[in-house]
Amino acid sequence: MRRIHELQTPALVVDGDVLEHNLRAMAEALPGPRLRPHVKAHKCTALAARQAAHGHRSFTCATIAEMEGMARAGLGDDLLLANEVLDARRLGAIDGRVTVAVDSEETIAAAAAGGVREVLIDVNVGLPRCGCAPTEAGRLADFARARGLLVRGVMGYEGHAMMIDERAQREAVVAESMDRLLAAHAGVGGEVISAGGTGSFDCNAAATEIQAGSYALMDTAYAKLALPFRPALFVLATVISVSEDFAVADCGLKALGMDHGDPSIDGARVWFCSDEHVTFAADGAVRIGDRVRVWPAHVDPTVAYHEHLHVAVGEEVLDTWPVDLRGW
Amino acid sequence: MRRIHELQTPALVVDGDVLEHNLRAMAEALPGPRLRPHVKAHKCTALAARQAAHGHRSFTCATIAEMEGMARAGLGDDLLLANEVLDARRLGAIDGRVTVAVDSEETIAAAAAGGVREVLIDVNVGLPRCGCAPTEAGRLADFARARGLLVRGVMGYEGHAMMIDERAQREAVVAESMDRLLAAHAGVGGEVISAGGTGSFDCNAAATEIQAGSYALMDTAYAKLALPFRPALFVLATVISVSEDFAVADCGLKALGMDHGDPSIDGARVWFCSDEHVTFAADGAVRIGDRVRVWPAHVDPTVAYHEHLHVAVGEEVLDTWPVDLRGW
DSSP states (O other), rough: EEEEGGSSSEEEEHHHHHHHHHHHHHHHOOGGGBBBBGGGTTHHHHHHHHHHHTTTOEEESSSHHHHHHHTTTTTEEEEEEOOOOOHHHHHHHHHHEEEEESHHHHHHHHHHHHTEEEEEEEEESSSSSSOOOOOGGHHHHHHHHTOOOOOEEEEEEGGTTTTTTTTTHHHHHHHHHHHHHHHHHHHOOOOOOOOGGGGGGTTOSSSSOOOOEEETOOOHHHHHTTSSSSOOOEEEEEEEEEEESSEESSOOHHHSOOTTTOEEEEEEEEEESSOOOEEEEEEOOOOOTTEEEHHHHHHHHHTTTTTTTEEEEEEEEEEEOOOTTOOO | OGGGSSSSSSEEEEEEEHHHHHHHHHHHHOOOOGGGOOOGTOOOOOHHHHHHHHTTOEEEEEEEHHHHHHHHHTSSSSEEOOOOSSSHHHHHHHHHOOEEEOHHHHHHHHHHHHHHHEEEEESSSSSSSSSOOOGGGGHHHHHHHHHHHHOEEEEEEGGGGGTTTSSHHHHHHHHHHHHHHHHHHHOOSSSSSEOOOGTTTTTTOOSEEEEGGGGOOOOOHTTTTOOOOOOOEEEEEEEEEEESOEESSSTOOOOOOOOOOOOOTTTTTEEEEEOOOOEEEEOOOOOOOEEEEESHHHHHHHHTTSEEEEEEEEEEEEEEEOOOTTTO
């Protein structure tokens, strides 16, 4: 059995116990098909297999490469690409059930031309990103059906609600967003109303399925929301230099997603990150060679930098999973 | 010949003409061994080979993986790991000339134990990161020599000067930093005084060699400094959704380094990036399927997300280089 201190750093590590706690807590709240786990948060088919073991067999992806990798891993029972594409040929070639989000005549035509058979009408529910206007959804559904596509229903991601700390306010924005999605659904039909994320997993009453991903690993940004999921993912780093006021460890911004800001280190204040370094001031004594746990502010882009995800419980490394859904 | 519009997006693209302009301009200013190009900025041995073709045969690396990859590519004449390591065994096994930065008794002992033969004493010249105090440098050099290591000289990176817009102020901080490095060098000896970066390439008079990396590809952060190098690197993206006030292209924060902030799109204002999207408002008309060039704010962590770097001139893709120095 490998010990955690034998890992070469920087090393991406998931606490296996916390991961199982998070997977179990979510599977109890949203069992089976009520959750369509989003694999973009971990990009790891071995972790997706753990989600499947907890009862979820339908998955959400953000890229074609994620769709292909999930099917190759035998997890292609019901894959949704919750994103628009203009060249769907690789999707059409996947051996599995493939559904793709569409929000325009162009993306519908691309799905049909690429050999995809099923779509969801993607609706803008308030986040300025993809999605048609709710009033356009029915027309696009008709357009898709006329092209021979099966329209399974609608999706609409209320991403602008996810990071609202105050719960009542978050719930209000979610409810308002779902009013828009339900209005669209009335014109579209179909059995699927796909929406939500980790921040709305327990306050989105309209969706038939929730597309949460971050709940499995969590991060310091989501940790502020007082959800029943705990941070499971850290980057293990080695202290390589100690000065009078600060220390430096070998986990830099090429090992971390930085869009939500600097990472955290327990018992220390992070000053800044360079390409391959984090400079921090610790409350206690720090020695060269010490290992520190660097908690990323945003899990998704952190994972995408790493080839492997080590699963550890306490000091023992139980497994090493390839991060096999990277790239496009 | 492939055309640029045939590339699957997001695609990392370097303008081959601008790259050659940048390489030529630097080689004229700092010919041959006066420049020790830093490969962390591009992580690509094919690009390093272009730097070698412009006369530079000594290189700077930030990770052991970069050192190994450069040696494997036949570019191992004189490789400097400008970073501290506590396990140097992989360095000692490299078939090439290897020098490593040391700033403590521990890192010196690790170099000796790992089979590395040459070191530079890394000196803190004002940036709170690695490096010993200037007054400690001579003692550490003696300690290294007593361990059988050849001390080639000193290095000290004035990173805190790089992004100072105002040139006179930048020059003053560089000069002050180099006073510290020269003081350290007086106690260390050796022929190498390694320092500098793209922001100080023409105003660091003390260093015998400059460790610039960003000059080859540049980015919007460095572009503010009015240097003779031009932005050469962009992420090509496809517009996948258009709404009334904004459009969305398929280049998100997993295809971009975000620590210096949002990327730029010519003729548009970037609103925000999501994992796989950039939302922007364009001055002119935008249609689904349009290609846009997304200019990263920070090149180094952008490149590290991509497997390939396409070299294009105008609309033609001349070559596709593996980004083969990723990971650790």
